Amino acid sequence: MAIHKESVLIRGVLISLIICLFCISALPASNNNIERKEAFAVRINPSPPQIDGELSDKAWQHAPEFGGFLQHDPKEGEEATENTTFKVIYDDEAIYFGIECYDSQPDKIVSRLGRRDVKPEADWVSISIDPYFDHQTGYWFTAQASGAITDGTITNDGWGDPSWDGVWEVKTKIHDQGWTAEFKIPYHVLRFNPKDEYIWGLNIERSIIRKKEFVQWVLISRDKPGRVSRFGVLKGIKDIKPPNHLEIIPYTMGRTIMADKNDLSGNIGVDVRYGITSNVSLNATINPDFGQVEADPSELNLTAFESYFREKRPFFVEGAGIFKNQDYDIFYSRRIGRYPGHFPIPENVAEISRSEATTIYSAFKLTGKTKHKTTFGILDAVTSPEYAKVDENGKVKDDFLVEPLTNYLVGRINQDIMNGSSRIGLLTTAVHRKDSVSAYAGSMDWSLNFLDKTYEFSGTTAISNAGIIDDDNQKGYLVHLEGDKRGKTFGGELGFFAISPDFNINDLGFIRRTDIIRSWGRISYTRDKSFFIFRKGDCSLSIDSAWNYNNDLISKGFDIWSWMELKNYWWVNIESGRNFATMNDDELRRDGPLMRSLPNYYAGFTIHTDSRKSVAFRISPFMSRKDDGSSYSRHISFEFETRPISNLQIYIEPSYGHRFSFAQWVERIEKQVDNKTEVHYVFGELDSRTLDITARANVCFTPKLTLEVFLQPFVAVGNYDNFKELAKYGTYDFKSYNYEGNPDFHSRALKSNAVLRWEFRPGSTLYVVWSQSRGLYIDNPTLDDLKLKPIDRLSDVFSDEGSNVFLVKVNYWIGV
Structure with a gap:
């Protein structure tokens, strides 16, 4: 199929404009003037409540109570099986929420500790606020029954960003009728335009994990896209002024690197957050250090991308x-x-x-x-010049x-x-x-x-x-x-x-990748009601085709995907598809040839047990194969997660991959023969195997004192054989080639770190970090090196050369 790139671009732009104009003129916009549930906040004077998880202060006594929560899951639209109510009060400094989570079986409330922004399988309640009342943006504040918290921002009517950490307070308490959560959210953590009287978007949500029940004050149906645009409204807030708040977070850090030679160093820096106006904020960092951040995982990448x-x-x-x-x-x-x-x-x-x-x-x-x-x-951002240490003609320069x-x-x-x-x-x-x-x-x-x-x-x-x-x-x-x-x-x-x-x-x-023109379509079917042994499920069929700008068909296929949740809350995901014969232009990016790609098929599935249990597992096998059997790949991963006690989570994921490629790219060789340049595109049969284990352990001593441990040993070996060259450009025909190089590889790595995190006061954190990085790459591996011996190879990686980094970092929050 021939496609001219300029005509494609022109047609695409014209079609987009025509469809856009037609849609705007022919269809009404989403109606945000719908009838919304309302809640009212009451001003308190003079004393705010003590944030202790009990709603017995006088400040709460005259505030109206709101309820009427409905199930989002499992039975959408039905009344919640347990009652939930909330009250809202405010003063010149903050807005306060008091939430009663009644429970007919309080001894079965699931209270698990987790570090900030990690939501374990536990009971929780969440407040979402849209202070701009723009139906697009907002904040959420979540408290678990254990007192652990998560928070974040919302953009584009639903994109959640849990990386945002505000300075606010919440206390929870479990009692004989359920549990309570008492929130204090200072205005300085919110952004809103100054007004005489405010209307904010609001929703309250609760999870009763043992019942797998998720309830909402304002029900957001699964078949209705959007989130913030469907919130209820909070009224009654007036005579408050959005603060111009200044936060200064200086840090000091000491680090020692233990490798070939020890290196002791220190660093200082500062982060600044300033509310220039009520709706404009400045975040700045000077000389930042991210030593507490986890390293990237190891992987084997044999592609051109x-x-x-x-x-x-x-x-x-x-x-x-x-x-x-x-x-x-x-x-x-x-x-x-x-x-x-x-x-x-x-x-x-x-x-x-x-x-x-x-x-x-x-x-x-x-x-x-x-x-x-x-x-x-x-x-x-401004980054420094960086220099390498090199050997130039026998002279070492840094x-x-x-x-x-x-x-x-x-x-x-x-x-x-x-x-x-x-x-x-x-x-x-x-x-x-x-x-x-x-x-x-x-x-x-x-x-x-x-x-x-x-x-x-x-x-x-x-x-x-x-x-x-x-x-x-x-x-x-x-x-x-x-x-x-x-x-x-x-x-x-x-x-x-x-x-x-x-x-x-x-x-x-x-x-x-670039140099691509692609079109696709997908149809999907969703069933929310129980059928056979399933609670609900989704399935879809996708088709796609792609060309490059030389009019070569480089992709054509279909994919069938399904996801089903069983009545015992296990879930199953199945995917399969087929790629038809096309051209392959991937190797053009590394001086390789355009060649044919044989048709192949692939299939895989995932089975995941009930994540609420103290022990859960997942298994995910996947395979793909060329129609003629000349190339294939197999991969399997197994995830094991356990919570033996409420404050300890252990996660282990071993995975194994085996790939055999009949024609794996090696290199381009140019030879001068009779004053002419001969180009040889060299390939080889590659038998490669990878093995890695990702392990994590999270210990929460308190919601503000946690220890996280990460460990990943990784091994990859690849054996090339039967070298060949492409016989004719644009085909999948080969002829034998006497290749003198040795592209075999044996690579292994170990990455680990342990982070002790203590939030010793709101916004102020102490980090104690131990990071370890080891690795070995063998250029000319022996036959024994090319054997993947799981126990030997994984144990070898712990004795390879590497470095240990010990780091202590303190952030201190100063609010002005």
Whole structure:
């Protein structure tokens, strides 16, 4: 099928505009003027309640009580089996919630300890507030019966971000009629515009875990998309002023690295959070250190594409939703402070060492929302130059520049439209390097919802201008269009995207591949009522096709997926699919050829037991196979989780993978024959195996004193044989090739860390960290090295060379 890239782009843009205009003109917007449940807050004067988990203070006596909770699960719309009521009071400093969670069997209340922002399988109650009353954004505050807490922010009417940590108070108490939760939420943790009288969005939710029952004050039906837009309202708050609050969090840190030689160092820095106005905040960090953050997992990547690792650093995780494009990582914060390597080291220079990450001098975020419902964010960061230690012609130098002084800038605007049911946004990024090339990217994304969010038309358009060393700038574009239909029983989507070959956002974004035009469709069926041995289930059928910009068909297939929850609360996930014969252009990215790809099929399933139990497990086998049997892969993982006591959680996940590839890319070899260049695309039969074990243990001494331990030994071996070269470009035909190299590999690694975390006062934390990193890569492994001996290999990794890092870090919160 022939497709011209320019006509595809033009048609895509025209179709998107036509559909957009038609939808806006022909369909009504979601109606946010619906009748909503109401609750009322009462001002207290003069004394606030003591936050102790008991609602016996005089301040609570005259506050009205609200209830009428309904089941969201398991029997949507029916009355809750246990009664829940709440009261709301406020003063000039804070708003207070008192929640009574009645229980006819209080001895069966599940109270498990967990560290902040980790929600165990336990009873809990949660408050969600929309202070802007924009039907799009908000906060949630959750207390478990044990007193453990989680909190976070909400954006785009449902995107949750648990990384946000506010400074607020809650106490819980279990009694003979159930349990209570008493909240104090200071105004300085909320953002809202000043008014004479306030109306806030509100919802209260409760989980009764032993019954697998989830209840809500305002029922948000499973077949109704959106979350904040369906909240009830809280009225009665007036004569309060949003504070301009200043938070200063200095830190001091001491670190010792034990490796070939010991290295003792220290560091200081500071984080600042300032409410410039009631709805604009500044977050800044100077000389940040993220030594308490867990290392990335080990993996075996034999593809032509970069691996993706999620962000874990607190400054960049908090509030990340503001800078998020709904479809693509136009901004990927892991680029800031990345592994230094902008300038390559010449072939005649031998590298001795370089740092693992680029130092961040400083960074700041300015975020807010105007009274016209415009959300905005600006992020700026500066990173230091980094140098490698090299050997150049026998002379050792430690000043070879591999990463220049760099400034990163991100800007984001989101505008709520159509009564807050929809949005349109702009995002731009810029990378400025000292004495080197710069890079820019910009995008527009939108989500338009109609008929009470039953239908959605969304998309992204983007352009990039990436600077390439010793080359012209790359300029490219992206177009993504998608239409979704949501429903209680049937749903579906149609989508299309085109990414030009020169689209490059990887200086400050992430995109796995470009040079692709793809279209897809999906239909889904959902059943919420019990049938046979199942409580509920979902299934879907997806089809897709993709081409590159040379009109080569590079993907065509279908996928069948289903998920079912059994009546005993186990769940099963089954997936299978088929990829038809196409062309494979993956190796073009590493000087390889275009070649045919044989058809294959794949299948896998997951069985997960009831997660409420003190012991739960999951098993997930997966396999794929070429039709002719020449290549195949198998993978299985097993997850075991146990909570032997209420404050201890142990998690172990071993996994094993075996892959045999008839034609695994090795390298491109050029030879001069009779003054002509002969190109040989060399492949080999690869038999590779991986084994890793991920283990975690979480001990909660109190909700504010926790110990987390992480351990991952990893082993990968690969044996190449029967080397061959592609006989003809664009085919899957090979002929024997006498290859003299040895690409066999034996790689193993150990990553572990233990973090003792003590929140000794609100917002102030002490970290004591032990991190260990070991590894070994054998360039020319022996036959014995290529054997995967589970016990021997996993034990060997503990004795490999590596480093131990001991770190003590103290953050001290100062509120002004």
